[in-house]
Amino acid sequence: MNKIIRKQQLTPETALFEVEAPRIAKRWKPGQFIIVRPNAGSERIPLTLVDGNKERGTITIVVQRIGKTSAVTVATPADGAFHDVVGPLGEPAHITSVGKVTLLAGGVGVAEVLPVAKAFKEAGNYTVVLAGARTDSLRILREELLAVADEVIWATDDGSFGFAGNVVQLLQDVVKASGEKPDLSHVIGPIPMMRAAAKATKDLGIKTYASVNPVMIDGTGMCGGCRVTVRGKVRFACVEGPEFDAHEVDFEELTRRTKAYKKQEVQAYEAHKCALGLQAH
Ligand SMILES: Cc1cc2nc3c(=O)[nH]c(=O)nc-3n(C[C@H](O)[C@H](O)[C@H](O)COP(=O)(O)OP(=O)(O)OC[C@H]3O[C@@H](n4cnc5c(N)ncnc54)[C@H](O)[C@@H]3O)c2cc1C
Ligand code: FES
Secondary structure (H helix, E strand, O other): OEEEEEEEEEEOOEEEEEEEOHHHHHHOOOOOEEEEEOOOOOOOEEEEOOEEEOOOOEEEEEEEOOOHHHHHHHOOOOOOEEOEEEEEEOOOOOOOOOOEEEEEEEOOHHHHHHHHHHHHHHOOOEEEEEEEEOOHHHOOOHHHHHHHOOEEEEEEOOOOOOEEOOHHHHHHHHHHHHOOOOOEEEEEOOHHHHHHHHHHHHHHOOOEEEEOOOOOOOOOOOOOOOEEEEOOEEEEHHHHOOEEEHHHEOHHHHHHHHOOOHHHHHHHHHHHHHHHOOOOO
16 A cells, blocks of 8 residues: 555646655656556556655655546545555656757646656756646646746646647747747647647657657556557557657557547446546536
8 A cells, every 4th residue: 555645636637646655766767657556446547757755755646537547546535545556667758968948748747747847957958848728727736847947838728828729839839939949849748739749849840759648557568558659660658668759659549549448438437427426527
């Protein structure tokens, strides 16, 4: 069991947890993830490591309610515990010193980009985070982003705060207005956003890494569930990723594969919604 030390509800759908996990806290690197089983009977879900504190022996994760198991995770009380946590898994992010790095993050990706942005800054880069939310009230971790990046520019889909539009349009706007492009870009968020970011940055000639999120099962390279085609070659995102060259990822296939169990996922969520006391969203 991994005891919860702190829980903070960031939005109605998203919660931050600081969890006791001393061995993971000692070894983790930005870009890596863990697999959590919130209770004995639940599925295992991959979640990015947002922070790790060796002295406190804790790790921090941010979870968004999407389906059944993420809903169970978000609903875990502040004085509770997760049944088990495995990690750190995956390869760390490619952190290099290149000059100016722009990091694009959407939705819960804003939390996932925090450690990567911090690492790029510590490596001597000028870091600009382009952070996206559906609306002003759903913006998360505003102070935390400002603490790790040189610049943070927000975009909201409905224009209620900052740039009106998504982060990909924001990047295009920033590059056009300044006449300058970053030396490197990093993108993390929903698949349609990463796909659009990959296309836009390819057109602009900006080298870009994407942290992809296929369905994962064992997280150790044995089941093949997380297969992603990168430059025409099958790669296992759990052990070879989750970060790949965004211009080489087959996002069409990734989209198809993550939708493969949609019907069963909806059925599982509907069946458990009443028991959890949740509303449809
Ligand atoms: C490396 C990695 C890091 C991630 N980091 C975070 C994070 O920090 N915070 C966060 O909120 N979410 C993160 N996710 C996504 C999270 O794992 C899924 O939202 C979760 O597994 C959904 O499970 P569910 O039972 O709630 O939903 P389901 O009903 O099972 O699925 C709903 C949708 O979630 C996606 N999904 C389902 N199962 C998985 C799975 N095992 N792995 C990935 N996606 C899945 C599919 O697109 C599916 O259509 C990450 C995924 C990966 C692969
Ligand atoms: S999740 Fe099983 S091989 Fe990657």
